Amino acid sequence: MARIRPRGNGPQGLPGISVTGRRAGTFCLLLIAALCVQATRVQVFEARRLDHNSANQRLTVERYSQPRGNILVGADTVTGSARTGGRYDYKRTYTDGPLYAAVTGFASQGYGNTQLEGIEDDLLTGADSRLAGWAVWDAVSRGQNPGGDVYTTLDRAAQEAAMRGLGSQKGAVAAIEPATGRILALASTPSYDPGSFAGSSSADQTAWNRLQSDADQPMLNRALRQTYPPGSTFKVVTAAAALASGVVTDVDAPTAAPYPYVLPGTTTPLVNDTTACDRPGLSLDTAMVSSCNSVLGYLGVQTGQDGVVAMAEGFGFNDARLDMPVRPARSNVDTTMDQSQVALSSIGQFDTAATPLVMAMVAAGIANNGTVMRPQLVDKLTRSDDTVVRRMKPAIYRQAITPEVAGQVQRLMTDVVDNGTGRGARIGGAVVGGKTGTAQHGVDNSGTPYAWFISWAKPAGSDAVPPVAVAVVIADSDATDVTGGALAAPIARSVMQAVLGR
Incomplete structure (x- = not known):
């Protein structure tokens, strides 16, 4: 009887694997390895790029x-959310949208987000890791946090x-609590309703298209994103620099300022807006009360470019990361000027430009x-x-000046309101x-002047730090008297009254 021999050379008589089979198995293993590498590349190394690809709507759908x-x-609450019944479940809504648009910005399904809606977007959408509960469960469930x-x-x-x-x-207001830097008001006009294009x-x-084509630029945040020559409000900075440097030691003493000042x-000559300034040797107090260009321009030159610039930077100028x-x-004061340009900068002209926030x-x-708090x-x-x-x-942002110098400038500013151009x-x-x-x-100063007013207020008899400081700018008005005292001061007064009467 013939013996039956097992096929192949497998051990213990098991069927063997042909060369073709081994090759097929090896090829399958290579395919599996390639798939693993590709999956790792896509899910780990390419995940962020793919998540944020404009063609990927998953995150957008999830966001809403x-x-x-x-x-x-x-x-x-000054915002809310409403069901849409469309592809995106919810869209942003706003309570009194134009009132707070300069603060909230907008959150739009079609046009992105700005201001606080943009800066705090991860927190508002639930994507911020600080909102997570149990990290392991969140990772497994891939649930979305509220x-x-x-x-x-x-x-x-x-x-x-x-x-x-x-x-x-057209204008803006910025109001700050001086002791803390808390922003109490931030307004820009004309304004807009961010809810009108939220979907x-x-x-x-x-x-959206209507707002973009509006010549009055209602979506321009004039309180934060627009700079203006600050004009004579900058004389507060110049006066502080002259006092801090010792160029002026007594606000009531005559200065050496000539008239006319060339x-x-x-x-x-550096001209003045009132004949009250047209004589030599005026004191710093008189010059501030009457807003004399010739005196403050002269004192700026005597203080020197470095002194004026350093003082301005102490209050927030030239800081691009505020x-x-x-x-x-960024509010600007030039750091390379000749003396005539220093004189002009010292009265808030030349290339000096500021946001209402920095003037506040x-x-x-x-x-x-003298202590400037971070806004x-x-x-x-x-x-x-x-x-x-x-x-x-x-x-604390910076210690711009000593308390002694600050007290002297406070006196100058109260005299401006009590006896000068700030009576309003x-x-x-x-x-x-x-x-x-x-x-x-x-061109040739042909534009409608910008009307400014900066101020602070506190209850009479109080020794505490004033609870409110305000900057107002009117960039365009139909008024016949376009001056800071006529247009901007009454607005500042109403804001300060609102805080003092709280």
């Missing part, structure tokens, strides 16, 4: 699949007073005895259940310090 967290003023809330530092009464005062004029419909697109290196947390435009910091720093727009960030994620604390800011039962400004601009 739940209500967005809110922005609050005091205890009141959006957190942003509490602002705004004072509703001050904000309403600012917008009401600006009315239909993705044709009506939203129409509203700009150094030129034959051009985040609060929104980043404003000037007033606040003087009011706070702060957010009070705290919370989860949806109101537990605090982060609470902001006051922080007087408040019964309060001590008010201020400085007017009317800044020329345009």
Whole structure:
């Protein structure tokens, strides 16, 4: 009987694997390895790029699949969310949208987000890692956290007073609590309704296009993103520099300022807006009360470029990273000038330009005895259940001047309101310090002047730091008297009254 031999050479008589089979198995293993490498590359190394690819709508759909967290003023929400019934479940809504647009910015399904809506987007959408509960479970479930809330530092009464005062004029208001840097009001006019284009419909697109083509630029944040020559309000900075450097030691003593004062290196006299300034040797106090260009231009030159620039930078000029947390435009004072340009810069002209926020910091720093606090727009960030994620604390920005010098400048500013160009800011039962400004601009100064006023106020008899400092600029008005005292001072007064009467 013939023996049956096993096929192949496998051990213990098991069937063997042919060469073809081994090759097929090896090829399959290589395919599996290649798939693993590719999956790792896509899911790990390419994940972020793919997540943010404009063609990937998953994150956008997820972003609007739940209500967005809110922005609050005091205890009141000024934003909300509404069901759309469309591809995106929810869209942003706004309570009194134009009133707070300069603060909230917008959150739009079609056009992105700005201001606090943009800076705090991760928190508001629930994507912020600080909102996570149990990290392991969140990773497994891939669940979306509810959006957190942003509490602002705004004072509703001050904000309403600012917008009401600006009315239909082009302009802006910034109000600060000097001792803390908390922003009490931030207004820009004309304003806009950020809810009008929050969705993705044709009506939203129409509203957006209309705003973009509006010649009055309602979406321009004039309080933060636009700089203007500050005019005579900058004389507060120049006066502080002259006192700090010792060029002036007594605000009531005659100075060596000549009249007329001819700009150094030129034959051009620096003219004044009133004949009260047209005599030599005026004191610094008289020069501030009457807003004398010739005296402050002369004192700026005597102080020197470095002294004036250093003082301006102490209040926030030339700082391109003044985040609060929104980043404003950089306020400018040149660092390379000849003496005639220093004279012009010292009265807020030449290339000197400032945002209303930085000019409010000037007033606040003087009011706070020379200590400039970092401006702060957010009070705290919370989860949806109101537990605090982060609470902001006051922080010193710079010590611009000594308390002694600050006290002298405070005296100058109160005299401006009591006896000079700032009378329109007087408040019964309060001590008010201020400085007017009317800044020329345009080709051959042909543009409508910018009307400025910066100020601070406190209850009469109080030794505490004033609770409010304000900067107002009117960039365009139909008024016949376009001066800081006529247009801007009454607005500042109403904002300060709102805070003092709180």
